[in-house]
Amino acid sequence: MGPSGWLPANAATPASMSPEGDPRTMSRLLATEPEGVRKAARRVRADRAVTLSEHIVEVISDSGEGAQRCGQSLAAIAARMGNGIWTTEIIPAEIQPPARSVAGASGIRIRIGSQRITNGGDETDLVVAFNEQVLLGRVQAGELKRGATIVLESMWREHRDPKIVASYGQVVEALVADGYRVVEAPLEQECRRLVSDPRRGKNMFVLGMLCNVYSLDLGLGHEQVARIFGKKDAAVIQANQQLLEAGWQWAQEHLDFQYRIPARRSTEAQIVVNGNIALALGVLASGMEICAMYPITPATSASHYLSEVFERVGGIVHQAEDEIAACAFAVGASYAGKCAVTITSGPGFSLKQEVIGLAVMAEIPLVVVNVQRGGPSTGQPTKMEQGDMLAALFGSHGDAPKVVLAASTIEDCFYSIITARKIAETFNMVVVVLSDASLATAQQPFPRPVFSEDWLAPPVDQSPVPEGAKPYDWDPVTGLARRFVPGQPRGMHTLTGLAHDRLSHVAYEPAVNEEGLHYRSLKLAALQKTLVTPPVFGEPEGDMLVVGWGSTRGAIEEAVERLCAEGRRVSSLHLRFIQPLPSGLKQIMGRFKKVMTVESNWSDRLEDEIIDEDNRRYSALATVLRARTLVDIDCWSEARGEPIKPRAICDAVRARLTDEGAGR
Amino acid sequence: MTMSAGQCLIRLSEEHHTLEDYQGGVPRWCVGCGDNAILAAVQRLCRDEELRPDRTVFVSGIGCSSRLPHYMKTYGFHGIHGRAFPVAEGIRMARPDLHVFVSTGDGDCCSIGAGHWIHAVRYNMNMTVMLHDNHVYGLTKKQASPTSPAGLKSNTTPRGSELAALNPLSVTLGVQNVSFVAQAVDWVPEVMYDIIAAAFRHRGFSFVRIIQRCPEYLPRMFEPWLHDPQKTLLLTHPDGIQLNPELAQTYRNHREHDPSDIDRAREIASLEDPIPVGILYRNPNVPCYEDLRHPAPMRTPEFIRAGFERELDRVTVWPEDDAGAGLAERASG
Numbered sequence: 001m002g003p004s005g006w007l008p009a010n011a012a013t014p015a016s017m018s019p020e021g022d023p024r025t026m027s028r029l030l031a032t033e034p035e036g037v038r039k040a041a042r043r044v045r046a047d048r049a050v051t052l053s054e055h056i057v058e059v060i061s062d063s064g065e066g067a068q069r070c071g072q073s074l075a076a077i078a079a080r081m082g083n084g085i086w087t088t089e090i091i092p093a094e095i096q097p098p099a100r101s102v103a104g105a106s107g108i109r110i111r112i113g114s115q116r117i118t119n120g121g122d123e124t125d126l127v128v129a130f131n132e133q134v135l136l137g138r139v140q141a142g143e144l145k146r147g148a149t150i151v152l153e154s155m156w157r158e159h160r161d162p163k164i165v166a167s168y169g170q171v172v173e174a175l176v177a178d179g180y181r182v183v184e185a186p187l188e189q190e191c192r193r194l195v196s197d198p199r200r201g202k203n204m205f206v207l208g209m210l211c212n213v214y215s216l217d218l219g220l221g222h223e224q225v226a227r228i229f230g231k232k233d234a235a236v237i238q239a240n241q242q243l244l245e246a247g248w249q250w251a252q253e254h255l256d257f258q259y260r261i262p263a264r265r266s267t268e269a270q271i272v273v274n275g276n277i278a279l280a281l282g283v284l285a286s287g288m289e290i291c292a293m294y295p296i297t298p299a300t301s302a303s304h305y306l307s308e309v310f311e312r313v314g315g316i317v318h319q320a321e322d323e324i325a326a327c328a329f330a331v332g333a334s335y336a337g338k339c340a341v342t343i344t345s346g347p348g349f350s351l352k353q354e355v356i357g358l359a360v361m362a363e364i365p366l367v368v369v370n371v372q373r374g375g376p377s378t379g380q381p382t383k384m385e386q387g388d389m390l391a392a393l394f395g396s397h398g399d400a401p402k403v404v405l406a407a408s409t410i411e412d413c414f415y416s417i418i419t420a421r422k423i424a425e426t427f428n429m430v431v432v433v434l435s436d437a438s439l440a441t442a443q444q445p446f447p448r449p450v451f452s453e454d455w456l457a458p459p460v461d462q463s464p465v466p467e468g469a470k471p472y473d474w475d476p477v478t479g480l481a482r483r484f485v486p487g488q489p490r491g492m493h494t495l496t497g498l499a500h501d502r503l504s505h506v507a508y509e510p511a512v513n514e515e516g517l518h519y520r521s522l523k524l525a526a527l528q529k530t531l532v533t534p535p536v537f538g539e540p541e542g543d544m545l546v547v548g549w550g551s552t553r554g555a556i557e558e559a560v561e562r563l564c565a566e567g568r569r570v571s572s573l574h575l576r577f578i579q580p581l582p583s584g585l586k587q588i589m590g591r592f593k594k595v596m597t598v599e600s601n602w603s604d605r606l607e608d609e610i611i612d613e614d615n616r617r618y619s620a621l622a623t624v625l626r627a628r629t630l631v632d633i634d635c636w637s638e639a640r641g642e643p644i645k646p647r648a649i650c651d652a653v654r655a656r657l658t659d660e661g662a663g664r
Numbered sequence: 665m666t667m668s669a670g671q672c673l674i675r676l677s678e679e680h681h682t683l684e685d686y687q688g689g690v691p692r693w694c695v696g697c698g699d700n701a702i703l704a705a706v707q708r709l710c711r712d713e714e715l716r717p718d719r720t721v722f723v724s725g726i727g728c729s730s731r732l733p734h735y736m737k738t739y740g741f742h743g744i745h746g747r748a749f750p751v752a753e754g755i756r757m758a759r760p761d762l763h764v765f766v767s768t769g770d771g772d773c774c775s776i777g778a779g780h781w782i783h784a785v786r787y788n789m790n791m792t793v794m795l796h797d798n799h800v801y802g803l804t805k806k807q808a809s810p811t812s813p814a815g816l817k818s819n820t821t822p823r824g825s826e827l828a829a830l831n832p833l834s835v836t837l838g839v840q841n842v843s844f845v846a847q848a849v850d851w852v853p854e855v856m857y858d859i860i861a862a863a864f865r866h867r868g869f870s871f872v873r874i875i876q877r878c879p880e881y882l883p884r885m886f887e888p889w890l891h892d893p894q895k896t897l898l899l900t901h902p903d904g905i906q907l908n909p910e911l912a913q914t915y916r917n918h919r920e921h922d923p924s925d926i927d928r929a930r931e932i933a934s935l936e937d938p939i940p941v942g943i944l945y946r947n948p949n950v951p952c953y954e955d956l957r958h959p960a961p962m963r964t965p966e967f968i969r970a971g972f973e974r975e976l977d978r979v980t981v982w983p984e985d986d987a988g989a990g991l992a993e994r995a996s997g
Contacts, residue, residue: 080981270981277979284972289963290758313971314963316757321783325750328743328780332754335741336721336762340754358744448980451972453965460759486739486755486762489718494688494733494740497726505689506734 066203071108118554208247275439282417287456383641479522538571698876729796746777899942
């Protein structure tokens with residue numbers, strides 16, 4: 001086939017795929033295209049790959065066109081090559097939003113680097129878009145780097161609806177005018193040569209294209225296709241491998257850019273999963289047997305995976321009739337001897353609070369995972385936010401002390417569950433593990449965990465209880481009491497959510513009520529005594545200490561590195577235990593002129609006319625740390641529903657450092 | 665009956681329990697409260713069935729009824745309002761070796777916990793459920809409950825409640841997977857005992873609604889029934905409840921009802937006067953959720969490790985030198 005086979009007769013900007021020497025095209029290009037495109041018109045062959053240390057690519061489509069699968073596969077292949085990767089999913093709120101709509105942009109960003117990558121980065125270098133409307137969504141959100149390369153499906157240029165043709169033409173023109181480098185690609189047409197429904201095959205074609213663009217091993221691409229379609233028959237795998245191959249070939253023939261991001265395969269085995277899969281693997285490895293849940297975004301994918309695999313290690317996922325029942329079911333199972341986990345997101349976490357209080361009062365071990373999303377109410381179900389910290393700390397009524405852990409990386413999602421189960425059973429406490437929508441869907445390789453039997457729960461204690469032992473025989477120093485599990489001879493007692501004495505008898509006496517409160521609270525202190533002060537990232541002293549928690553870790557540390565490279569004296573501290581807080585924080589803070597938290601939740605804006613120090617609402621962690629350390633901790637936060645970018649943190653830190661300089 | 669020496673030894677080593685082995689604290693219910701009759705019946709049942717107190721759990725929610733576990737000398741779980749069923753389900757799933765009983769009230773089960781009730785019927789997990797239905801909230805001092813008759817004057821319905829009462833029997837019989845539904849009344853304790861015993865012996869979610877008097881807030885509610893035995897309809901059947909001659913003499917209003925007949929059961933369930941007493945429905949063939957869900961193998965550390973490594977193998981990037989073979993494969997090969 002000749003290249004003109006796919007070239008629309010009225011092609012306006014076929015850019016780099018232009019057939020050599022087509023006078024109409026060339027003249028058009030010369031008249032309107034920026035420098036980059038003009039160069040692109042020349043076909044470069046042989047080893048044309050430009051070496052980069054990192055690159056950010058997005059694949060954007062209507063929902064259901066498989067952009068995410070394409071991107072995840074690309075990331076998996078790059079990871080297998082030994083590249084650092086981080087994927088960020090771009091998810092519309094609806095399952096099937098209207099096609100070709102700005103708000104319906106569904107896709108994925110993949111940041112590929114030579115080194116380990118810890119976050120999604122700033123702006124995108126290269127975008128593959130399946131239509132111009134979803135692309136516009138990303139452009140308007142400011143997600144594209146100036147002059148970024150856009151590979152755009154060109155089928156719309158010939159659409160039978162003249163409005164679509166016009167819209168497409170206008171958008172392309174405007175993008176070009178704005179300095180983007182637009183490459184039109186006949187994805188649909190090329191795929192139709194191989195499959196009857198190109199809409200379903202395009203993503204694998206694009207995967208092939210991107211394998212070529214990033215000089216990735218096509219053999220690994222074939223393996224990846226075989227892996228994702230492994231459950232389907234051989235014909236399906238073959239068809240998709242043909243699409244992959246065709247995409248690679250098409251890019252080889254028609255794209256004038258190619259990159260190579262040097263990779264170094266790790267000397268140790270790595271696993272590549274997203275945060276929710278890591279959580280689920282953590283459940284598998286923690287020795288827990290029962291997960292009770294109710295479907296909720298963005299937590300559900302963890303339960304999907306667990307439902308698939310948990311039974312293979314003798315576990316059960318119980319989909320309860322509602323969030324409250326899921327939590328109560330887990331409490332029942334834990335009470336009966338097998339510490340259970342319930343996985344949810346914000347609204348479900350709110351609903352569980354009364355049951356969580358029961359577990360606190362009765363001292364039943366329980367692991368609650370909250371994959372945070374935007375709130376309050378239904379909020380932004382598919383978007384990230386760190387909005388539930390205070391609900392986790394102070395949720396449920398009365399004094400309900402519980403342990404709160406925040407996972408800060410994908411790897412941490414895995415280990416946090418194991419830690420949580422251990423603490424829950426050692427201290428007979430509720431342990432809340434906070435993750436969020438960005439960790440839930442982000443992929444990043446980490447060293448393959450080496451299984452340890454120590455992770456597992458001991459068998460249910462069925463030994464007779466010593467004569468005269470009491471079900472709540474609180475230790476005067478630690479508040480710990482040995483729990484009696486049904487089946488243990490002589491351990492019979494009635495557990496109650498009412499205030500109770502050491503015999504678990506309902507008690508209304510003032511002293512007894514305080515005794516229970518006292519010992520339940522002491523357990524937190526007992527745990528706190530075992531915590532290690534977290535390390536400072538960067539120099540131990542300086543002008544500013546940035547304090548974070550949860551998924552912002554990668555972005556904060558990258559920002560700190562950039563700021564230090566500018567000569568600024570900035571370090572960071574990341575907290576994994578939010579309750580109890582480790583010791584030594586105040587001492588660390590004392591070595592910095594200024595301390596500021598960076599968080600993805602709402603805090604009042606100082607520039608607002610009526611906001612002042614008397615009414616300013618601080619971010620969650622800042623609120624907690626100010627109370628704990630009495631240090632005048634500042635905060636900077638945003639709640640845009642997206643991961644915070646390193647650049648935004650850099651800007652915020654620079655601004656606050658300048659403010660301070662001006663103030664003195 | 666003569667026993668062999670071996671049988672004698674076995675009998676000797678078996679534990680024998682007396683009523684005292686099941687009697688916990690002194691009940692603090694009002695004098696004349698139907699809860700006392702229910703407690704006496706279950707304590708007797710535990711003794712007669714020789715249930716090990718350390719392997720028996722009474723679960724409850726909140727309300728007068730839900731104090732029952734405190735008066736048993738078994739394990740008890742006095743939880744929060746409306747959530748007895750999911751707690752009991754979790755216990756049952758984790759520990760199928762335990763006997764699980766649930767005490768719940770008309771507010772606990774039919775109002776705040778109604779969602780769980782419907783699904784508990786559907787799960788059909790093996791537990792014996794006693795709905796202590798006194799038609800009123802007692803612990804919070806006289807508010808109308810879902811089973812209060814229309815017109816009931818209470819603290820929240822001072823001009824009389826507007827809505828017709830919910831019928832717990834009809835609701836339960838309308839749910840998929842229903843496997844055991846019975847009704848007892850506190851003024852015929854012998855039959856109440858027989859019904860709870862039958863419920864205990866049924867494998868599945870055995871739902872017994874027990875109509876009971878609240879001497880404090882609805883003292884006259886059931887007086888007509890107490891004065892006229894004809895207003896109590898006893899359901900008898902060889903597969904259901906059989907009456908002793910004395911009782912049959914007192915309560916002459918009997919009807920033979922086959923508990924396998926769900927259509928008849930639904931008709932009987934809707935009777936309000938006379939009040940039907942007996943086993944309305946029983947189907948031993950409905951599967952229990954815990955049986956459907958329980959994976960068989962022993963969870964040894966080795967078994968968990970193998971499953972875990974298999975999952976990791978699917979997502980592992982191996983260093984160049986040993987690409988290919990997964991840990992699970994290596995372990996097994």
